Structures are given as C-alpha cells and as structure tokens.
Amino acid sequence: xxxxxxxxxxxxxxxxxxxxxxxxxxxxxxxxxxxxxxxxxxxxxxxxxxxxxxxxxxxxxxxxxxxxxxxxxxxxxxxxxxxxxxxxxxxxxxxxxxxxxxxxxxxxxxxxxxxxxxxxxxxxxxxxxxxxxxxxxxxxxxxxxxxxxxxxxxxxxxxxxxxxxxxxxxxxxxxxxxxxxxxxxxxxxxxxxxxxxxxxxxxxxxxxxxxxxxxxxxxxxxxxxxxxxxxxxxxxxxxxxxxxxxxx
Ligand SMILES: NC(=O)c1ccc[n+]([C@@H]2O[C@H](COP(=O)([O-])OP(=O)(O)OC[C@H]3O[C@@H](n4cnc5c(N)ncnc54)[C@H](O)[C@@H]3O)[C@@H](O)[C@H]2O)c1
Numbered sequence: 001x002x003x004x005x006x007x008x009x010x011x012x013x014x015x016x017x018x019x020x021x022x023x024x025x026x027x028x029x030x031x032x033x034x035x036x037x038x039x040x041x042x043x044x045x046x047x048x049x050x051x052x053x054x055x056x057x058x059x060x061x062x063x064x065x066x067x068x069x070x071x072x073x074x075x076x077x078x079x080x081x082x083x084x085x086x087x088x089x090x091x092x093x094x095x096x097x098x099x100x101x102x103x104x105x106x107x108x109x110x111x112x113x114x115x116x117x118x119x120x121x122x123x124x125x126x127x128x129x130x131x132x133x134x135x136x137x138x139x140x141x142x143x144x145x146x147x148x149x150x151x152x153x154x155x156x157x158x159x160x161x162x163x164x165x166x167x168x169x170x171x172x173x174x175x176x177x178x179x180x181x182x183x184x185x186x187x188x189x190x191x192x193x194x195x196x197x198x199x200x201x202x203x204x205x206x207x208x209x210x211x212x213x214x215x216x217x218x219x220x221x222x223x224x225x226x227x228x229x230x231x232x233x234x235x236x237x238x239x240x241x242x243x244x245x246x247x248x
Pocket of ligand 1: 035036062093185186189190192
C-alpha cells in the first residue's frame, strides 16, 4: 500500500508496461486514470484490483499527441479527481528504419507521441500541482536507447534522450515545491513491442544483457512505483535504468 489514497494519471495504460503500472498502482491503494487510444482487454482486471484495494479506475480515450484533446482530457481528470499526485508519461511507439530512408512522418510521429506529449501533459498536471502547492511525482518512461543509441532508431532514441533532458529540466523547475520528476529507462522488455523481433534478433539482444534475459513489464512498474512513493522522497531528476545491466 505504498501509494494509498493517491491519484495517478498513466498514459498508454491499456497494455504492456502501462498495464502493469496501472495494476501496480491499484494494488498499492491508488486510484488510476489512464489515457489510451483504446481501453484494452484488462479493464475488468483493473476494476477487481481497484475494488480489492480501496481505489478506483477510470479510462479516458485520447491521443497523447493531440494538444487540444489531451489538454482538455487532463483538465477534466484533474477536475474529477480533485488533483493528481502521480503522472506517468508512458505512451510510446516505434517507427524503426535506417535514418537515410526514414520518412518525415515516421520521425514526427515518434517525437510527438513519445516526447511532446509529456510536455503537453506536464504543462497541465504539474502546473496544477505547483499552483496548489501539492507535492507530486512525475515518472517519464524513457529507454536505454535514449542513453546508448540504437541503429535503426534515430527517431525513437532522439525522443527518449529528449525525454531524459525534459525530465531533468522540469525536475529543476519544480523541486522546491516538493514535486519530483524522474525517468525510468527500460532495456528490452517482453511486450508486444519486442514480440515483433525475430528469434535471431532476440537471441542477439539477450547475449548483450548481463542478466541474460529480457525484462518483464512488472520490473519497470516496480521502478515506477518506487519513484512515485515516499521510498524515493529525496530523489529527483534521476534516470533509473531497468535493463538487467545493459548499458551500465
Ligand atoms: N517494450 C520495451 O522493450 C521497451 C523498452 C524501453 C522503453 N519502452 C517504453 O515503454 C513504454 C510502453 O511501451 P510498451 O512496450 O508497453 O508498448 P505497447 O505498444 O505494448 O504499449 C503502448 C501503449 O501506448 C498506447 N499508445 C500509443 N500511442 C498512443 C497515443 N498516441 N495516445 C495514447 N496512447 C497511445 C498504446 O495504445 C498502448 O496501449 C513506451 O514509452 C516505450 O517506448 C518499452
């Protein structure tokens, strides 16, 4: 019950890492609002976790890259919740390809969904925490490739490196109000995103990981929970690598 009574807003909460985060917050006593393009298949499971732990769960359909829509959705959620304590910018996509052949659309889509969305949401949610003198925690889901790079992912790694810079700058802006802004940088985690890899690609990846396995979405959710609760009360502007040692 590390976040009992807290109110969390999670983007991309319908599946994958976001799904485990929604469940992790609910199992630890929070109420969760999640924004995604679709509700996903886990809503009944979320409701059961909410019921068992004294919280509630709400879904809002929305595209995090749509400035007007996402701003309105965030304002609506703040109104309904009476303020947000935890913001998790998790929604993200890949559009991989070698840089010389990459379309401007694939570049721009990845930057707007993975990076600009965190700016849109923080502008509303963190401003509200700041003005109401409400302590809070922001967790941005970056990636180890934003730190070490990855061929075929100039757009994705730029978006995640950008998110790390965003995290540190925002952390400096709001630290004096006890609003902490951190990032997690997952390595290779077993989700639909990595299920697209061939067996050979997967074996080559695993060979580079000191812990010799892909991570589980839950491994990332645990780090996000830690950064959202009192256990990390004096940690801000930090990037926690959840990589099994990759990129250390
Ligand atoms: N899977 C990995 O190995 C890995 C590694 C490092 C970082 N990450 C990051 O973790 C986060 C979650 O990834 P995942 O593996 O769970 O991916 P996923 O594709 O399984 O889930 C992403 C979720 O975000 C939602 N989403 C996508 N675009 C959206 C938009 N425009 N508006 C609202 N919601 C949108 C999707 O509908 C989906 O529910 C992403 O930011 C990703 O970059 C993943």
